[in-house]
Amino acid sequence: MSTGEHRIFAALYDRVLDPVERRVLGPRRAALVGDLTGRVLDVGAGTGANLPYYRAADEVIALEPDPAMRRRLDDRAAACAVPLTVSGAGADALPAADGSVDAVVFTLVLCTVPDPARALAEAHRVLRPGGRLVAIEHVVGHGRPATWRRRLAPLWERMAAGCRLDRDTEAAVTAAGFVPGTVERFPAAPSWGPIGAMVALTATR
Numbered sequence: 001m002s003t004g005e006h007r008i009f010a011a012l013y014d015r016v017l018d019p020v021e022r023r024v025l026g027p028r029r030a031a032l033v034g035d036l037t038g039r040v041l042d043v044g045a046g047t048g049a050n051l052p053y054y055r056a057a058d059e060v061i062a063l064e065p066d067p068a069m070r071r072r073l074d075d076r077a078a079a080c081a082v083p084l085t086v087s088g089a090g091a092d093a094l095p096a097a098d099g100s101v102d103a104v105v106f107t108l109v110l111c112t113v114p115d116p117a118r119a120l121a122e123a124h125r126v127l128r129p130g131g132r133l134v135a136i137e138h139v140v141g142h143g144r145p146a147t148w149r150r151r152l153a154p155l156w157e158r159m160a161a162g163c164r165l166d167r168d169t170e171a172a173v174t175a176a177g178f179v180p181g182t183v184e185r186f187p188a189a190p191s192w193g194p195i196g197a198m199v200a201l202t203a204t205r
Helices: 007-033 067-075 116-126 143-159 169-175
Strands: 038-043 057-063 084-087 101-107 127-138 179-187 197-204
Touching: 007 101, 007 127, 007 197, 038 116, 067 084, 101 116, 116 127, 116 169, 127 169, 143 197, 169 179, 169 197
Parallel strands: 038 057, 038 101, 057 084, 101 127
Antiparallel strands: 127 197, 179 197
């Protein structure tokens, strides 16, 4: 969720990710967000890929600061079965009072925020005690693939609207003070590719 407007990136985003969404990410989005209740912040909601899967929330507030991505998010709003508000706020200053949110969702966004620790601290701030954090992110992984992802990260960041290949989201969530819950590590084929190593996790405040 880098600053600015990325029109070409937004135009290609859904088309490029479509095969992975259908086979890998879609079912995991449904499992993670489908039963979230109360007030939910979807941080860096992008083009709105999570929207069709919300079923139990009282309210979803979808945050997307990139105008090009947000236009596509607006077009997808009708796919959300629960009350939805779209906001241009970013991850570094969530538009919610302390302890006022029941769940915070990060899906393919902590790779792009300039300061993941600050974004997670904001999530921790706005969540009520016992509130849930859920995330699906690509991560640096381990072994040789991790080594070359670290080397490729600066170039990839320039090519992919600020996306970093060298983030360790699982460790960052724990460092932010969350209590770990479920963790699933899985590949987005091919597993050795730039975004091949992924994690789906839950945690509580």
